[in-house]
Amino acid sequence: MSGLMSEPPPDAAGTVAEFVAGLRRLKAWSGLSYRELEKRAALAGDALPHSTVASSLSRDRLPREEVVKAFTRACGCAPRTVDAWVARRRHLVLLDESGTVSPDARRASVRGSRITRRHLVTAGGVVAAAAVGAALTLTAMGRWRP
Known part of the structure; x- marks a missing residue:
């Protein structure tokens, strides 16, 4: 982790693409390879295959919540920062780029209350x-x- 730079904050991410770009900056900030992230996650009790991290950071789709948690912890984020990343992800699940409830969130809401x-x-x-x-x-x- 770079001692010169602070952890990239998740609060700047207003869209899914910005969120994933923020995760890429977080990986760069950590200075760790995909395999090193996998090893650090395993030491913390998380499952985070290096292939999952690589694919999650290479597309503009929201990674699963468990991936965000494990990834941010493996990068060396403080618990409060991990929680902020998860909260931002949850916010983005609810909103699409136009600021309305996304179809994915609507489907998840219906599934949860079926x-x-x-x-x-x-x-x-x-x-x-x-x-x-x-x-x-x-x-x-x-x-x-x-």
């Missing part, structure tokens, strides 16, 4: 059990007759 048949069956079972329990309780108390 109600499945299993949920409905489970909810139905809970409601039925509650109704039976209420009926039995009221019957035992003499307040309800079927």
Whole structure:
């Protein structure tokens, strides 16, 4: 890591392309090769294959959150800076370059809140059990007759 330069901050990244360019600057700041980053990540308990880093930095798509965390830690960022990079990535997932909610974020939001048949069956079972329990309780108390 360069003692002359400070860690490149993530807050300057307003677009996905700028975010990835910032990650490239962070790698340059660290002075580490892809393989050295992989080794440092492994020492910290992270999985960060050198091929993943190389491909993530060579395109203008957001790397997965786990990759951003492992990469920034391997580069030598302080925990607070790692958190800032992750927060910026999350922000970019929600916004596309026009400042509106991106289709990817919309799909992720729908996926995260999808109600499945299993949920409905489970909810139905809970409601039925509650109704039976209420009926039995009221019957035992003499307040309800079927």
